Amino acid sequence: MGRYIIRRLLQFIPTLAGALFLLHYLASLAVQLNGNPARAMFGDRRPSEAMLAAVSKLYNLDDPCLEQVGNPCLGQFVNRVTNLAQGDMGSNFRGRPVTEIIADSLPLSMRLAVIALTVQILIGITAGIFAGLRNKGVIDYTVKISTVLIIAFPVFVLGKVVQTTVNVPVTNALRGSDVAPDWVAVFFSVSYSPNSPWLSLMVPGIVLGALGLATTARLTRTSLIENLHADYVRTATAKGMPRRRVIGVHALRNSLIPVVTDLGLAVGVLLSGAVVTEAIFNIPGVGFQLINAIRLGESPVIVSLVTFFVLIYLVVNLLVDLLYAVLDPRIRYE
Amino acid sequence: MSESPTGGGAAAKSTDPAFAAVPAGTSERARSLWSDAWRDLRRDPVFIIASLIVLAVVSMVLFPSLWTSGDPRDCDLSRARQKPSWDAPFGFSNLGCDYYAQAIYGAGPSIQVAVFATVGIAVIGTLLGVLSGFYGGLVDTVISRVVDVVAGLPFLLGAVVLLALMQSRSVWAIVFVLIALAWISLTRVIRGSVLSTKNMDYVAAARSLGASDRRIIFRHILPNAMAPGVVVLTIALGLFVSLEATLTFLGVGLRAPTVSWGVMIVQGQSHVLSGYPHLLLVPCLFLVTTVLGFILMGDALRDALDPKLR
Numbered sequence: 001m002g003r004y005i006i007r008r009l010l011q012f013i014p015t016l017a018g019a020l021f022l023l024h025y026l027a028s029l030a031v032q033l034n035g036n037p038a039r040a041m042f043g044d045r046r047p048s049e050a051m052l053a054a055v056s057k058l059y060n061l062d063d064p065c066l067e068q069v070g071n072p073c074l075g076q077f078v079n080r081v082t083n084l085a086q087g088d089m090g091s092n093f094r095g096r097p098v099t100e101i102i103a104d105s106l107p108l109s110m111r112l113a114v115i116a117l118t119v120q121i122l123i124g125i126t127a128g129i130f131a132g133l134r135n136k137g138v139i140d141y142t143v144k145i146s147t148v149l150i151i152a153f154p155v156f157v158l159g160k161v162v163q164t165t166v167n168v169p170v171t172n173a174l175r176g177s178d179v180a181p182d183w184v185a186v187f188f189s190v191s192y193s194p195n196s197p198w199l200s201l202m203v204p205g206i207v208l209g210a211l212g213l214a215t216t217a218r219l220t221r222t223s224l225i226e227n228l229h230a231d232y233v234r235t236a237t238a239k240g241m242p243r244r245r246v247i248g249v250h251a252l253r254n255s256l257i258p259v260v261t262d263l264g265l266a267v268g269v270l271l272s273g274a275v276v277t278e279a280i281f282n283i284p285g286v287g288f289q290l291i292n293a294i295r296l297g298e299s300p301v302i303v304s305l306v307t308f309f310v311l312i313y314l315v316v317n318l319l320v321d322l323l324y325a326v327l328d329p330r331i332r333y334e
Numbered sequence: 335m336s337e338s339p340t341g342g343g344a345a346a347k348s349t350d351p352a353f354a355a356v357p358a359g360t361s362e363r364a365r366s367l368w369s370d371a372w373r374d375l376r377r378d379p380v381f382i383i384a385s386l387i388v389l390a391v392v393s394m395v396l397f398p399s400l401w402t403s404g405d406p407r408d409c410d411l412s413r414a415r416q417k418p419s420w421d422a423p424f425g426f427s428n429l430g431c432d433y434y435a436q437a438i439y440g441a442g443p444s445i446q447v448a449v450f451a452t453v454g455i456a457v458i459g460t461l462l463g464v465l466s467g468f469y470g471g472l473v474d475t476v477i478s479r480v481v482d483v484v485a486g487l488p489f490l491l492g493a494v495v496l497l498a499l500m501q502s503r504s505v506w507a508i509v510f511v512l513i514a515l516a517w518i519s520l521t522r523v524i525r526g527s528v529l530s531t532k533n534m535d536y537v538a539a540a541r542s543l544g545a546s547d548r549r550i551i552f553r554h555i556l557p558n559a560m561a562p563g564v565v566v567l568t569i570a571l572g573l574f575v576s577l578e579a580t581l582t583f584l585g586v587g588l589r590a591p592t593v594s595w596g597v598m599i600v601q602g603q604s605h606v607l608s609g610y611p612h613l614l615l616v617p618c619l620f621l622v623t624t625v626l627g628f629i630l631m632g633d634a635l636r637d638a639l640d641p642k643l644r
Binding site for chain 1: 483484487488489491492495496499501576579580584603615622633
């Protein structure tokens with residue numbers, strides 16, 4: 001296992017460097033093709049040459065390589081990575097450091113992710129187990145149909161439809177009536193309210209969790225069905241072990257290994273989904289800042305924020321792969 | 335997808351009689367997998383429903399006038415936000431356009447994006463998957479590393495950043511971005527299935543009879559390695575329809591003069607609170623049904639093409 005961990009760590013470095021370079025190259029190419037993004041700061045007004053030069057210098061946009069289309073700007077890449085390693089991700093067009101923006105908005109996104117992951121794990125695995133235990137039964141078909149339905153809903157449609165058909169009518173019905181306690185109204189509120197940082201994130205979190213829930217449920221189901229036919233399960237049943245223990249301890253433990261791996265990949269879906277959910281429910285998280293940066297055309301900020309997302313994604317996947325080696329001692333990595 | 339299975343093969347066949355038996359044997363086998371699958375699919379109600387949905391959507395794209403006599407761009411502000419009626423089953427949009435006609439014509443850009451992007455990843459993914467699976471060595475290492483790097487970008491985020499930087503909002507820009515990020519999934523699948531097919535006895539037999547690499551790839555490996563790829567591509571069609579709409583929603587996709595489901599959803603969402611939820615829900619319904627059709631079709635194909643499930 002030690003060898004596997006070292007191999008996996010060594011493999012992480014080129015992937016990380018490759019992903020960072022890809023982002024850097026795209027950003028440089030965009031400047032080379034579209035011209036200086038600093039112009040976006042001035043809106044319709046035409047800045048004087050000196051002013052533009054000063055602003056460009058401030059955002060490292062004055063490098064001559066940014067005028068040669070296709071030039072990978074390796075010098076700038078080295079600078080960017082060095083800055084990143086020192087915790088400097090540049091700043092937006094109003095001079096606010098991107099790290100500060102992230103620090104302000106990250107707790108919200110984390111809370112959203114925690115709710116979503118909890119929903120995904122609890123409901124997804126439970127549904128998968130029930131479906132797997134009664135293969136081709138009523139629950140199995142229900143799970144199958146509902147998971148296909150959920151996959152077919154793009155996350156923003158799911159969010160918008162839930163907001164329109166659940167949150168809006170419930171909020172309207174509760175307005176002015178004092179039958180229901182306050183927390184119900186907060187739970188169904190149409191957008192995030194800073195006064196109740198967890199409760200008003202519940203509906204967006206559930207919507208976000210529903211995204212990956214289908215995959216988790218299906219994966220649990222198939223892998224449980226596969227394991228229930230395995231020799232060791234038959235042996236355990238044959239020696240008279242109670243069914244609850246056979247399933248709970250023997251079959252389930254093995255069945256959950258692929259599910260754990262999938263949860264690592266699910267973080268990528270969560271990060272992307274968070275951008276959409278935060279936009280719909282007005283949650284000022286990191287994804288919301290990304291949408292803002294897109295609207296304002298602040299390409300340096302877009303690149304920094306996506307770099308941050310990619311870092312999280314890669315690190316989480318590294319951790320999941322390492323966890324995989326602990327969970328499944330059979331793994332051999334050549 | 336294996337458009338040119340003949341070529342060098344036909345020439346070899348005429349010169350060497352030993353080849354006559356081999357391709358006949360393998361094509362028989364390839365045919366039986368697909369004809370078995372087809373026999374299963376014809377009786378599968380899920381596949382039939384999914385095909386009907388897909389057929390309906392494709393006919394909306396090719397012949398929208400079959401479905402509606404209205405013109406999606408014939409807008410009249412005096413009819414703005416009229417409620418659904420007999421003449422206009424979905425009412426009128428905020429700008430007074432016939433919403434039913436818009437929903438029908440809106441299929442066009444969405445499906446175009448999905449089809450072009452799918453064809454793109456089919457070509458690139460198959461080519462690179464075969465190259466890296468069949469030849470191995472340095473080619474495989476390079477392709478697999480690039481795949482790993484691209485997989486390091488979460489899909490939607492990568493698409494958002496690419497489109498935001500490109501500053502182009504055309505169908506082709508979206509197609510390009512989808513291909514640039516999605517080719518890895520098919521490459522991985524084809525590579526894996528080429529790797530397992532490569533060691534089959536019939537490939538060794540063909541090689542010992544002196545078949546060229548190209549012949550082995552096109553006549554022996556691809557027909558047998560393609561089945562999982564077809565499933566991935568069918569599901570990709572559905573996911574691309576949904577991604578196009580998502581990108582449009584995030585403000586980096588198609589824009590207003592274009593009539594597409596994504597654009598309709600973006601415009602419809604602002605009238606939900608003022609009492610016109612159907613302006614949002616109608617395009618959502620069309621979008622979800624279409625995605626559902628493609629995904630169900632892919633699921634049914636997967637079940638039918640998997641010999642283990644027989």
